[in-house]
Amino acid sequence: MIRERLKLIFIYGIFLGLYSCSYRNEKKTNFEVIFNPAMLEKVSYQMVNQQVFSQKCISCHGDSGGVNLESYSSVLGHLEKIKQSTIKDRSMPKSPYPKLTEADLILLATWIQAGGPETALDGSTQPPVQTEPLKPTFKSIQQNILQKKCLICHSPGNEAERVTLNSPEEMIDSPYGIIVPGEPDESGLVLVTLPAARKLMPPPKSGFAALKPEEIEIVKDWIAKGAKD
Structure with a gap:
């Protein structure tokens, strides 16, 4: 009887271990794959820069922190770091600044999945956002x-x-x-x-x-x- 109970406990432990591993792998997969396939041909650096980088990142990074986000060439050279910190770890932006929204994350992930194109792969463009220049007021x-x-x-x-x-x-x-x-x-x-x-x-x-x-x-x-x- 004791032997049978020990056997059941051993089998139950193996089951829990396998279930836990399966859950972690599934969670990790779902966590990382958030890009929008329908947008792969349309995303561009201009789009991501207007919605994400210039609004929520450049004030902190700018030309500091080892990750310059002020130009396309610099951003392109840091795609893996950006993906790791914003999409996988979600450690950026740092507190107390608000986290990227789900829409921000999807746009950024889709752009990275597309290879970080400077212009949309389908040739489409969007008008630049008009920003008011800094004034002495x-x-x-x-x-x-x-x-x-x-x-x-x-x-x-x-x-x-x-x-x-x-x-x-x-x-x-x-x-x-x-x-x-x-x-x-x-x-x-x-x-x-x-x-x-x-x-x-x-x-x-x-x-x-x-x-x-x-x-x-x-x-x-x-x-x-x-x-x-």
């Missing part, structure tokens, strides 16, 4: 720079919350000398973004791309004009 700087690269740390509950960047008035009144109206070369908002800054912002370890020279010039122009709305 607080609203434009806030939307294109502060919200994307700064407020993740400079907000309540985060490590740099004491240095607030929510309004021109707060930055002008700050004891940290964030903005000196009319004096961009004396303003901390400019000084910490210069390549030679002792404490460069955004910090390199954060993974955010450093401000481009043209972005710094826009910020300087805004401060030089009085740092008003």
Whole structure:
């Protein structure tokens, strides 16, 4: 009787092991295969860049982090890393930024499955999205720079919350000398973004791309004009 019970337990254990392996393999397969076959001929870099890279990735990566996403040739050279981090591991974008939506993942996976074409394989094109250029106004700087690269740390509950960047008035009144109206070369908002800054912002370890020279010039122009709305 005891022998029969041990035999049953042994057989049950083997069954559970086989079922578990089968489940893991099935889950992995379903997890990875999410591309849309009907879209393979239509996807292009322009489409993926407009919906995914420029909207949810470039503010962090830009030309930093070892994975440049600012040009087609660079993205093409990192297809395996992109596939691993976004589709397989789903570790990108990093918290607290929102994860890619299911539509984002399907589009990205379909494009990678198609070989990462620069233009659609069927020759179709789509009109480029019109983006408003960065201007020397607080609203434009806030939307294109502060919200994307700064407020993740400079907000309540985060490590740099004491240095607030929510309004021109707060930055002008700050004891940290964030903005000196009319004096961009004396303003901390400019000084910490210069390549030679002792404490460069955004910090390199954060993974955010450093401000481009043209972005710094826009910020300087805004401060030089009085740092008003």
